[in-house]
Amino acid sequence: MSTWIRNAWIDPVKLKRLSDIRRKELRQAAFAVLEREGIAGATLEKVAAQAGASKGIVLHYFRNKQELFEHAMREANAVLCQAVIARLRRARTPMERMDAVIEGNFEEHLFQPPLCHAWLSLCAEVPRDEKMARIQRVIHARMRSNLLSGLRGLASPGEADDIALGVTALIDGLWLRLGLQPGSVSREQAVRQVKNYVAGRLALRELATAGA
């Protein structure tokens, strides 16, 4: 009974059970290795070394390699997501919400090549890992919903949908560029790029209604 209380995932603030700490350390280590080595070069041994532990411990906390990297993906996404919702909380108008999502996705200390490299490696495994695919769908759904919370006030439902797709694609594409050619796109450039996209699409809409 007492163990049940300790095991409960109810208290999100102080989940300081040792096993939780280790698991977090390990999935962060996994991510760090991914940044350096890519999915093809990521091994349990390297993850263990990165975490300053033995390989055995990794498999003690994660059933297998796959599960470990699935959790690494969750971790990375959580960080990204946190940046967005923090800004989203402070946003009042629809346009501010859009900007919150956009700027949150390019936060200075996150919009960096290594993070992108790791993320790319994870994405590359999505097609062969149903769990990762599911995580990916969740991520995209939340992104979409965040964007629509702003776009609903700015465009018709159908168009909002379309613009949301465009914004997500553009954001992903800019991340990819950063990953493929570090330094080829700055945080400011990226933000401006997406904002211009939104402004352009909305301008198009105004022109159409004005012309009609």
Place this chain on the structure above:
Amino acid sequence: MSTWIRNAWIDPVKLKRLSDIRRKELRQAAFAVLEREGIAGATLEKVAAQAGASKGIVLHYFRNKQELFEHAMREANAVLCQAVIARLRRARTPMERMDAVIEGNFEEHLFQPPLCHAWLSLCAEVPRDEKMARIQRVIHARMRSNLLSGLRGLASPGEADDIALGVTALIDGLWLRLGLQPGSVSREQAVRQVKNYVAGRLALRELATAGA
């Protein structure tokens, strides 16, 4: 002397030397394996099997695994590129050139999840493979130049640059979406999306000059 003539890469039509055929077969096989297995699961044995040959032959034609996949990347890019330049030849106006690039990048039989999966896996290795990085830079440079050949007639140099970056990022992002969630974006949607982006950016420009 005669061998030199035969070895020359001058004649692009009839490079039917046996070794050229094998090399092409093998890098195509490598790409096919990449589609199925991803970079982490791609092995020389599987590539050999895919090509209906032995592992030895793969290493006979390519120094090592790395080189093989570098060539696979070249191959894949060549196909994509070909689609674009074919359309580009028929384009007369700047706008037609833009559409040529856009539509070429989403050609029906190319804009497919498997191709994207393989492409993703290759991109994920770019940060750790200087040769691939170089190929990547070349690809991007050509893409940019193709776009600018149209954009120069539509916007100021500075803005053309910026729009070109946006278009490439958007295209990449839409490919990524297709790869992560097959079926989530159709060819027509993708084309429309990018065209709208361009139209929007240009509209923005007109509004600015009209307002001033």
Place this chain on the structure above:
DNA sequence: CTTTTTATTGTCCCATGGGTCAATTCTTGA
């Protein structure tokens, strides 16, 4: 203080994969 979980390590196993090599078959040109 003892018993029972839990954490952690190091060792072992075995399959796989990259790469080498010698041996063999096939081409081709003289």
Place this chain on the structure above:
DNA sequence: TCAAGAATTGACCCATGGGACAATAAAAAG
């Protein structure tokens, strides 16, 4: 027809990696 070179194979080597496990250390519970 025959010799030289290219194509192709299969066997072999060795390092590595994922995973199982037993043994030990550390905590927690009673």
